[in-house]
Every structure is written in C-alpha cells, then in structure tokens.
Amino acid sequence: MSVTTSIFLDTRRMKKTKTYPVKLRVYTQSKTEFYLTVLDLSEDDFKKLEAKNIGEGLRKIRDQLNELKWQAEEAIKENRPFEFADFERKFIQHHPLLVKKQSRKYSAELPDMYRNEELPLDAIKRYKILSQHFDEGTIGNIFQCIVKKLILEGRIGSAENYYTSYRSFEKFKGNVLLEQVTVSYLMQFENCLLARGVSKTTIGIYTRNMRAVFNEAIFQDIVTSKQYPFGKRKYTVPTGKGIKKALTHEELLKMYNYPCDPNNPTEQRAKDMWLFSYFGNGINFKDMLYLKFKNIHEGFIVFERAKTERANREKPVLISVFITDDMKRIMDYWGNQNKSPNSLIFPVLDLNSNLYKQHEDRKMFIHMINDWLKHMQKELGITKKITTYVARHTFSTIMKNSGVSTRYIQEALGHQSLTTTENYLASFDDATKRKFASHLETFKMK
Structure with a gap:
C-alpha cells in the first residue's frame, strides 16, 4: 500500500x-x-x-x-x-514536534457495569496485581484489567490462573509493552521455562492467557491485529501430552475396599468423596460441592457444570447422573441434615460468604482430600498418583474400555466437543492391546 x-x-x-x-x-x-x-x-x-x-x-x-x-x-x-x-x-x-492524538486510548478499561464495583478486600491482599500501578500499553495493564473483571464476575479460579501467568511473564523480562511481545519473545519465554523444567502443559496455560490478553487489547482498541504474534506461521501455543491418570479395574477395586481407620472420619470422608465423584460420571469436585437437593430428580442428579455455565447461557448443557447405591449411601452419611431444596447436599461451603472466601474454602477442602488420597495410594502400593481429578479420568476410561460410545461419555462428562472428551480418555489397557494384537495372527488359523 x-x-x-x-x-x-x-x-x-x-x-x-x-x-x-x-x-x-x-x-x-x-x-x-x-x-x-x-x-x-x-x-x-x-x-x-x-x-x-x-x-x-x-x-x-x-x-x-x-x-x-x-x-x-x-x-x-x-x-x-x-x-x-x-x-x-x-x-x-x-514526537516532540507533534501534538499527541487523543482519539485512541492506550489503557485497558473495565466494562461499564463493573466501573463502580469494589473488589473483595481478601482478593486485594492476596493478588498484588490488583493494587499495582501499570504504565499504559503494558502487559501488566491488560492482565490487571482481566483479573479484576474475573474476580468481579466471581470466576476466582480463572483470575488466579491469569495472575499466576502474569507473574511468570513478569519474572521473565519484566512488565514489557504489548508491542514487545513478539514471536521471538514468546519462543524465548517457552525455552526459558523448558530449561527450568516447567511442563509444556503449564507453558501452554501461560501463553494461552497471553493470547487472551492480546485479544482483549485488540477488542479495546489498544493494539492492532497486525501486532498479534499468535497463529499460523507465528507462535503456536504448545499442548502437553499429559500422562493418563486413570486407575485400572484392579486399582479401583483396591480403592473401593480400602479399610479406613474407624477412628479417623476425615480419611473415610476423603475416600467417599472420591468414590462419589467416580460413580457420579466423574463429577468435578467444584460442581459436587455446589450440588443442592433441588438437583435431585426421581433418582437422578441433574446439574449444569459451573465451568461452562456462562458459555452455554442460551443452550444450557445439563448432565444427568443416575444415583447408585454407593452414591446414596455417601449422601446419607455425609449429606446435609437440612434437606430443603436450596441447601447444599454436602455442607462444606458457606453460601452466605463471598465468592472469594468460597473459592479459598473449596481449595482447602480439595487439598485435604488429596493429602489423604496420597496416603491411601502409598498404603495400597499403587504407583500412580491418585488425586480428586483421577476419579474423572478413571470414570471416562473405564467406560471407554467397556465399549461405551465416546458420544455418551461426552454427554456424561458435560463436554462441548468430542475432541475434549478424547483428550480425557486414556490409552487402552495392556490386556485390550494384547487382545487386539491377537487379531493380527488370525490368518494362521486358516
């Protein structure tokens, strides 16, 4: 031109x-x-x-x-x-000879609906980025805007994710201008973290958040699309090939029969919560802790995933879970005595506290569960690391190896795409591989 x-x-x-x-x-x-x-x-x-x-x-x-x-x-x-x-x-x-043009803005701004909203004091104390001053057009300026918006929307986990990403970039080369985040910058960032032993999965999370920062800056007319360093023939966000975490049938049976100390109810609760997640279509622990008695309908638990609730407002995706005998036993034993429709099934969180406090309480509860799962894993001699998330992977993989269609597993997990479901599914177990391999020798029988 x-x-x-x-x-x-x-x-x-x-x-x-x-x-x-x-x-x-x-x-x-x-x-x-x-x-x-x-x-x-x-x-x-x-x-x-x-x-x-x-x-x-x-x-x-x-x-x-x-x-x-x-x-x-x-x-x-x-x-x-x-x-x-x-x-x-x-x-x-x-340029000193030119009058600055004021038609464009160079600083990120919150949407009008949030301008007068106050951030929770607990969040301000925890996330230093909320009280810092950032120069216009810097990555800190945009990250700060996104973190504030997420907290005001109650999406505390996502806000924490972006805050951690910013700290990693800030530690790398400081609070640089957006225009300095080039393909070369991102490649250097990736190589630096790889050299420190950071996984590709984690690097993917950080750089994916930086990509969102650029998208926000373009939307707010702070930078132009020409400066966008992501995409074809530019920087591609890495995806790690995570180790599949599903338990085998034998390991699952060990967990089910694990003898908890009768004098330690916390250990029993950790085991039962893990089993409830497994039997409940691999329900995420956050979704489990927000289940209410009104979610129970004629022997099923019907709910919408918190993770996708915002994205699916026009067409909500409901997950329906058949309540097994084990799930009923766990609800009867650990469930809330107050069974009114709006009461939580499991009385772990206080719905009257702010969302930030609920987020912190949820993290502490899951941390406690994971500590006891680690103890059980060692006692049972299982080499795989067992966490709350393993229940979800185990459900999906057991279903797959039992011949259940991926489409059904997608619906059970509440995934929007089959690709996401396929990423959850572990490889076929060794016995299944041996069985499939035997098909290659059938010609000998003829």
Whole structure:
C-alpha cells in the first residue's frame, strides 16, 4: 500500500495571532489523517519556506519540518503493512514536534457495569496485581484489567490462573509493552521455562492467557491485529501430552475396599468423596460441592457444570447422573441434615460468604482430600498418583474400555466437543492391546 506524507498549512481557521496551524498529512488511497504540529505560521511565512534566502528563524522551522517529514517516512517504512493506529502509537504519540492524538486510548478499561464495583478486600491482599500501578500499553495493564473483571464476575479460579501467568511473564523480562511481545519473545519465554523444567502443559496455560490478553487489547482498541504474534506461521501455543491418570479395574477395586481407620472420619470422608465423584460420571469436585437437593430428580442428579455455565447461557448443557447405591449411601452419611431444596447436599461451603472466601474454602477442602488420597495410594502400593481429578479420568476410561460410545461419555462428562472428551480418555489397557494384537495372527488359523 502506497503511503504519502506532506507538510501543509491548515488555513481553514485563522488564530488571533493571524497565523494558522502547520500539520503533517499522511494519506493512502483510501484514507487521510492530519496530525497537528506545535508550530503556527502565517500564509506569507509558510510560502517563504520554499525560498532560498530566508531569515534564521524561518530556516530553523524549515529544517524542523523537513526533519519531521523524513522521520515520518522512515517510521512508515518500518510499519509494514501500514496501519494508522500503529503509526500513531509508535511515532505521533512520542514526537516532540507533534501534538499527541487523543482519539485512541492506550489503557485497558473495565466494562461499564463493573466501573463502580469494589473488589473483595481478601482478593486485594492476596493478588498484588490488583493494587499495582501499570504504565499504559503494558502487559501488566491488560492482565490487571482481566483479573479484576474475573474476580468481579466471581470466576476466582480463572483470575488466579491469569495472575499466576502474569507473574511468570513478569519474572521473565519484566512488565514489557504489548508491542514487545513478539514471536521471538514468546519462543524465548517457552525455552526459558523448558530449561527450568516447567511442563509444556503449564507453558501452554501461560501463553494461552497471553493470547487472551492480546485479544482483549485488540477488542479495546489498544493494539492492532497486525501486532498479534499468535497463529499460523507465528507462535503456536504448545499442548502437553499429559500422562493418563486413570486407575485400572484392579486399582479401583483396591480403592473401593480400602479399610479406613474407624477412628479417623476425615480419611473415610476423603475416600467417599472420591468414590462419589467416580460413580457420579466423574463429577468435578467444584460442581459436587455446589450440588443442592433441588438437583435431585426421581433418582437422578441433574446439574449444569459451573465451568461452562456462562458459555452455554442460551443452550444450557445439563448432565444427568443416575444415583447408585454407593452414591446414596455417601449422601446419607455425609449429606446435609437440612434437606430443603436450596441447601447444599454436602455442607462444606458457606453460601452466605463471598465468592472469594468460597473459592479459598473449596481449595482447602480439595487439598485435604488429596493429602489423604496420597496416603491411601502409598498404603495400597499403587504407583500412580491418585488425586480428586483421577476419579474423572478413571470414570471416562473405564467406560471407554467397556465399549461405551465416546458420544455418551461426552454427554456424561458435560463436554462441548468430542475432541475434549478424547483428550480425557486414556490409552487402552495392556490386556485390550494384547487382545487386539491377537487379531493380527488370525490368518494362521486358516
């Protein structure tokens, strides 16, 4: 695209000093922009700039304007493909001879609905990013805006995720400008973390959040799409090949029959909560802790995943779980005595506390469960690490190896796409592989 510059005198409106503003004009075939300089000249003086012999004052102004035009053309050459917004940000906003253009904003802003909302004091104390001051156009400025928005929406886990990502980038090269986050920067970041032993899965989480930061900055008109470093032939967010965590039938039987200490109800509760998750379609622990008695309908628990509730407002995806005898036993033993419709089935969280407090209580509860699962794992001699999440993987894999269709497993897990479900499913067990391999020898029987 051809871009042309010129210096001209805007004679549309005379000032009280009988002078007119001098402007830099930048134009393409489809658009023209005018940038105001700090200089004012009369029509006669502006015409004299073309003369050979002029006074020292006008000669100085002519040299300044010639230098401005040359610098603008050099900046345009570096800005390929040319975009006015990028040119303004990098050149106009910083040149001493030009008046800053105020039509664009360079700082992230919360949506209007959240402008007057106050952040929970607990969150401000925990997340340093909420009380920091960030320069305009920096990654910290956008990350801060996103973290605030997520907290005000009650999405505390996601807010914590973004906060952790920012800390990793800030530790790498500081709070850099968004325009400094290039493909090279992201590759260096990835290599640096790999050298420190950080998994590709974790790096993928961090860089995926940085991608969301860029999308937010483009949406808010802070940067242009030309500066976007992600995508085809640019930086690709890595995805780790996680180790499948499902238990085998034999390991699952050991867990089911594990003899808890009768004098330690906490150990028994940890085991029962894990089994409830497994029998309950691999229900996520967050969803489990928010189940209410009104979710029970004629022998089934029907609920919507908290993770996808916002995305599926128009078409909610409901998960229906048949209540097995084991699940009923666990609810009867550990369930709430108050069985009113809006009471939680498991009395772990206080719904009257703020969402940040509920998030912290949920984390502490899951941490306690995982500690006891680790103890059981060692006692049973199981080498695989058993966590609350393993119940979900075990449910999906047991169903798959039993011949259940992936489509049904997708519905049971509440996934929006089959791809997500397939990522959950572990490889077939060794016995199944041996059985399949035997099919290759059937020709011998003939």
